[in-house]
Amino acid sequence: MTQQLWCGWKLDRGERAALLARHPPRYARTVADHVTFGPAEETRALPEASTARIVGRADDGEGVEAMVVEIGGSTARPTGGTYHVTWSLAPGREARESNDVIARCGWDGMEGGGGTFRLIAARWPY
Template identity: 60%
Template sequence: MTDPTHLYAGWLLDPDQRETLLARFAPRYAMAVAHHVTLKFGDRGDAAPGEVAAEIVGAADDGQGVQALVVAIAGSTVRPDGGTFHITWSLAEGREARESNDVIARGWDRLGEPVPIDLIPKPAD
């Protein structure tokens, strides 16, 4: 799999918090991703995003290999492009992180209580 980290502007999941979150939200599929939240994909420009208040507010799973956690940034789950802020959580073999967008668009379940998370602005390349 090609490392797509240079193709987006967004935030990285704090590595110190990642293991705790993986224990709390068990990956359902073989490949745990749990890496970042995208602000903008593709032509990212020169600016890195700023610090934000973020929390996990929901989850989506198609039952066929894509698990994602829905994230609210500054209180909103809606990205500027109309998509949904999320973290691709786990994938089965042959599935791709970009498929999380379609799974979430078909619906997601709200958590009972939001879970605050630490996100680190991804530096511009």
């Protein structure tokens, strides 16, 4: 099976623990790793972004929790979907389900926001 290369931003590891303490994961497997922009070979250039802000949370109640983030003043990902960080997963659930959960269930805004964190441009195989 050939792996596809994805691009986006990794969360700054120095800030991750503080974000997890502020927003304890609901499900057994903590992810809180990255914000996806899209498939590397299918997308336009990755927007220059150095920070993201948590503005909301989505949870289907069945094992997928994601934090909706704003990058460059928008939550709308130009490649489709919503900018987010898969926060936690129950057994049998996959990070790739987060965007579908956000589309199907919507998301709840966080009054005052949920924190800002640094982004590090990255590519990774999936």
